[in-house]
Amino acid sequence: xxxxxxxxxxxLADTGSLVVHSGAGQARAASLVPPVHVALLSVxxxxxxLPTWMAAQGAGVLPQTxxxxxxxGPSKTADIELNLVVGVHGPGEVHVILVAEA
Numbered sequence: 001x002x003x004x005x006x007x008x009x010x011x012l013a014d015t016g017s018l019v020v021h022s023g024a025g026q027a028r029a030a031s032l033v034p035p036v037h038v039a040l041l042s043v044x045x046x047x048x049x050l051p052t053w054m055a056a057q058g059a060g061v062l063p064q065t066x067x068x069x070x071x072x073g074p075s076k077t078a079d080i081e082l083n084l085v086v087g088v089h090g091p092g093e094v095h096v097i098l099v100a101e102a
Contacts, residue, residue: 004034004091009068010057011041011096014049017072018096019058021065028069037071037091044101 008031010019018039022028031037047053062068075089086092 001034003036003038004029004031005038005040006031008039008041008071008096009045009061010053011046012048012050012053012070013046015072017050017070018094019053020069020071021061022067022069031069031071032090035091036093036095039071039094039096040099041096042099042101046098 006020006028008018009021011017012019018031018041020028020031020039031039045057047056050058071090071094073094076084076086077088
């Protein structure tokens, strides 16, 4: 699989983070395994920051899900020689498509 497409629970504008949860019918593999992740985000689920999301939606979601992942761009790591490598774990590219509410 070269591209994974998934819906996301929320977007956090201040950090550019995507909130992804898992549970029954909500697998995370499409957002974590392929080299490219395309996230579908409803405009109404875009929040300025984590505290605003927690107050509006997060506190009700957390008890109902197996786990929550905050995706903030591709992973980065540096080995002992300080060689920076991007995309070591998870997708190397993340694209967000904003979906207007009907």
